[in-house]
Amino acid sequence: xAKTQAKMKRMLPTPTPETQHFWDGARNGELLLQxxxxxxxxxxxxxxxxxxxxxxxxxxFKASGKGFLLSYVINARPQPISETPYAIAVVELDEGPRMMxxxxxxxxxxxxxxxxxxxEVTFEQQNDDITLPLFKPAGA
Amino acid sequence: xxxxxxxxxxxxxxxDLGKIPGMSQIMLHADAALxxxxxxxxxxxxxxxxxxxxxxxxxxxxxxGITPKWVDGTLVGGCSFMMHVRHAxxxxxxxxxxxxxxxxxxxxxxxxxxxxxxxxxxxLAGQFEIPFGVMGPPSMFTIPVLRYLKExxxxxxxxxxxxxIQREWAAKNPRASFKDPLTVEDVLGSAMIAxxxxxxxxxxxxxxxxxxxxxxxxxxxxxxxxxxYILGTGESVETxxxxxxxxxxxxxxxxxxxxxxxxxAGISHDDVDHLMIYDAFAHLPLYGLEDLGFCKPGxxxxxxxxxxxxxxxxxxxxxxGGGLSYMHSGMYxxxxxxxxxxxxxxxxxxxxxxxxxSVSHGVGGMFGASGTVIFTNEA
Numbered sequence: 307x308a309k310t311q312a313k314m315k316r317m318l319p320t321p322t323p324e325t326q327h328f329w330d331g332a333r334n335g336e337l338l339l340q341x342x343x344x345x346x347x348x349x350x351x352x353x354x355x356x357x358x359x360x361x362x363x364x365x366x367f368k369a370s371g372k373g374f375l376l377s378y379v380i381n382a383r384p385q386p387i388s389e390t391p392y393a394i395a396v397v398e399l400d401e402g403p404r405m406m407x408x409x410x411x412x413x414x415x416x417x418x419x420x421x422x423x424x425x426e427v428t429f430e431q432q433n434d435d436i437t438l439p440l441f442k443p444a445g446a
Numbered sequence: 447x448x449x450x451x452x453x454x455x456x457x458x459x460x461x462d463l464g465k466i467p468g469m470s471q472i473m474l475h476a477d478a479a480l481x482x483x484x485x486x487x488x489x490x491x492x493x494x495x496x497x498x499x500x501x502x503x504x505x506x507x508x509x510x511g512i513t514p515k516w517v518d519g520t521l522v523g524g525c526s527f528m529m530h531v532r533h534a535x536x537x538x539x540x541x542x543x544x545x546x547x548x549x550x551x552x553x554x555x556x557x558x559x560x561x562x563x564x565x566x567x568x569x570l571a572g573q574f575e576i577p578f579g580v581m582g583p584p585s586m587f588t589i590p591v592l593r594y595l596k597e598x599x600x601x602x603x604x605x606x607x608x609x610x611i612q613r614e615w616a617a618k619n620p621r622a623s624f625k626d627p628l629t630v631e632d633v634l635g636s637a638m639i640a641x642x643x644x645x646x647x648x649x650x651x652x653x654x655x656x657x658x659x660x661x662x663x664x665x666x667x668x669x670x671x672x673x674x675y676i677l678g679t680g681e682s683v684e685t686x687x688x689x690x691x692x693x694x695x696x697x698x699x700x701x702x703x704x705x706x707x708x709x710x711a712g713i714s715h716d717d718v719d720h721l722m723i724y725d726a727f728a729h730l731p732l733y734g735l736e737d738l739g740f741c742k743p744g745x746x747x748x749x750x751x752x753x754x755x756x757x758x759x760x761x762x763x764x765x766x767g768g769g770l771s772y773m774h775s776g777m778y779x780x781x782x783x784x785x786x787x788x789x790x791x792x793x794x795x796x797x798x799x800x801x802x803x804s805v806s807h808g809v810g811g812m813f814g815a816s817g818t819v820i821f822t823n824e825a
Contacts, residue, residue, distance in 0.1 A: 378592060379588050384581065387579035392579060
């Protein structure tokens with residue numbers, strides 16, 4: 307028997323004590339990374355210790371929000387976040403860490419999404435608690 | 447591990463592969479296990495070690511009537527079974543148990559007796575990947591590939607060629623799901639899944655299972671089948687998040703696992719007669735050939751295009767047809783091991799004449815884990 311499928315929605319994150327600061331920052335329009343006070347490595351995703359040297363002495367800082375398009379796919383299967391095919395991308399931030407994201411204010415085609423294109427962060431509110439950091443072509 | 451100290455004495459897949467709606471997942475494990483025990487001339491009471499993934503070892507031992515002295519429930523995705531072989535060899539050498547049964551069964555297509563899929567949203571992947579609309583492996587495992595193609599000046603035709611050549615092997619295998627010849631145009635013209643991947647660059651989704659029985663090389667001589675010895679093994683893990691993979695053009699887990707296996711085996715790449723590289727998607731053989739050291743970075747696509755891995759080539763690769771054409775239940779590593787064992791026994795459908803050393807290399811998760819087993823049929 308055919309089932310009527312409800313329109314799929316974006317799955318939203320459930321913050322944990324170790325990541326709450328990141329989501330608070332996003333809600334305030336800031337992209338927050340962490341840096342080790344001992345070895346000065348900038349890292350992501352959030353955790354209260356340095357994944358390179360194990361030090362618990364780490365600081366949260368506001369990232370520039372600038373980076374470049376490292377790689378992506380354009381998902382063409384049933385769409386949780388869009389009616390049409392959309393890119394799922396990984397951006398490499400100027401500070402070094404990489405994060406998954408979507409690219410907005412841009413056609414979702416291979417021609418419009420050349421690798422290495424410069425990107426900058428933009429924030430899309432989902433509900434009272436969660437705002438997602440997305441990226442758009444720099445200067446768009 | 448100690449070279450050639452442990453051997454495969456039983457190996458089998460489920461009686462059927464493909465669509466098996468009449469069997470629940472745990473029965474697929476049991477069907478394969480019963481076939482492997484028959485192959486080895488053993489009963490459940492002869493087994494004293496159990497390793498499995500996808501079901502609890504407790505469930506498998508109880509279902510089959512086994513009282514183990516050693517269990518391993520390592521679950522890191524499709525290469526879990528390569529790790530089970532490695533852990534079992536160490537356990538047998540340490541005297542923890544004598545005869546180990548490794549089982550796999552997965553109702554990947556029919557979804558009979560399988561817990562429902564659920565999305566969790568509080569893990570790091572749940573917080574920092576899932577919200578961006580990923581839809582499982584086809585839209586995640588594939589993300590690094592555009593970077594790989596750009597780095598080495600390759601094209602989607604190079605990806606398609608992997609599928610085309612593996613179909614040539616599948617055509618020789620009566621148990622393969624897909625046997626009709628393919629062209630690059632067929633692959634590129636199939637349904638778009640996630641650019642740059644079309645449907646025929648992605649693995650099948652089927653039902654099936656497999657099981658392996660291991661014991662010491664000394665005892666192996668008394669079993670009905672020709673022993674297949676474990677020459678070297680490796681394993682590693684990198685990250686559960688594809689976005690955090692260190693290098694989008696190379697898998698750290700592949701490199702660590704492969705190098706350890708070759709070091710333990712004490713062989714060079716020229717010694718390898720037969721190779722299996724877990725191919726959930728068409729890019730895996732490219733990364734595998736390079737990260738295992740068979741090709742220099744960026745040269746695997748040309749190596750495949752020039753038919754080195756095709757029937758008649760110098761390095762037969764994925765001779766059962768692979769996850770792209772043979773079968774893929776979800777955790778395919780077991781079937782790569784089964785084909786290596788058949789090649790070493792001399793019983794494969796597309797048998798490589800005179801093959802003495804086979805490498806079986808697995809991936810787990812999405813470049814998250816890796817396991818490598820090197821087999822030989824020479825004591």
